[in-house]
Structures are given as structure tokens and as C-alpha cells.
Amino acid sequence: MNQHTPPPREILPEPERGWLSPQRAGILAALATLVLDQASKVWVYHVFDIAARGVVEVTPFFNIVLVWNRGVSYGLFQQDTEWGRWLLVGLSVIAAVALAFWAMRARTALVGVSLGLIVGGAAGNAIDRSVYGAVLDFLHFHVAGFNWYVFNIADAAIVAGVAGLIYDSLVVERRRNAPGPDSGEGG
Helix, strand or coil, X not given: CCCCCCXXXXXXXXXXXXXXXXXXXXXXXXXXXXXXXXXXXXXXXXXXXXXXXXXXXEECCEEEEEXXXXXXXXXXXXXXXXXXXXXXXXXXXXXXXXXXXXXXXXXXXXXXXXXXXXXXXXXXXXXXXXXXXXXXXXEEEEECCEECCCECHHHHHHHHHHHXXXXXXXXXXXXXXXXXXXXXXXX
């Protein structure tokens, strides 16, 4: 009896090889996010002087405004004390370090970049809290009476990173774990 049994499927895919490993991609994403975030905030606050200008209408659906966010995402958990401020800085640093360790174990560029975006965004917002006492938000989209939360580049990177991790978990992992045409599984 000569039965062909396929080799057992690996639980984790082999890490991607080449110059741009998942870890390097994550580091580059984190650094790019941090630099773009901090440069945009320095420009908006110190060069463009948004504090003196007030609301600046760029397009009918986009404004540049100054909002100091003393809370976390979407202004939740506002912290008006020094203790609360440094608690949020500490939590941001702990989250960034934990996610950086995860990124160093990333086996795909998508996971590496997604985690890098989150790490860079968390670091950028932690720097704001340390320097200004709050996070500088300035991007405001609105349309037909609907106003989106005011945010910054770090926030956008965090959302993109989370979306990348969700996509990897729900779509990419399913494809990886789907039975192959030669596996004898399925119909």
C-alpha cells in the first residue's frame, strides 16, 4: 500500500528572506512614522503657528485645527493631572516596547510593518505627552455635517497598523491555512 500523505503543515510560515526582512520593514515603518509624525507636529505648531491662526479651512471637507488631547484615542479617558499624564506616557512606552518585541518575531512583512506603524505612532504620541503635556492633534475631516475626530499622523499610523493586523489575522491566515489542491482535504 503506497499511500501518499502530505507533509504536516507548519503552524508558522517560514520568515520572508531577503534584504527587507519583516523585522527591518517594521523598524523602517516605526522610524518613518515617528519622524513624519513629529515633523508634521513641529511644523504645524511652531512654523505654521496653528495656535495663532485658529481653524484653517484647506478644502470644503478638511481643516487644520489645534486640539490638545489629554486622553487616549478619540479623547477617551481624559487626564488633567500630572500623575495621569505620566501614567499615559508610561502605558504608551510599555505598549510600544511590547509591540516592538512582537515585531522582532514577525514572520511576514505585513505583520512587521503593521506593528512598526503602531510602535511609531505610540512613540510619537508619548513624546507629545512628555513635551507638551498632551497630544497635538490637528487633522480634521468633515462632510455634510459629519465631523470625524481630530487626529494626527501617529493616530492614522496606529489605525493603519491595527487594520493590517486584522487583515493578516482574518484574510492572510485563512489563505495560509486553507487546504491545498493536492492535500486531499475538502471536495
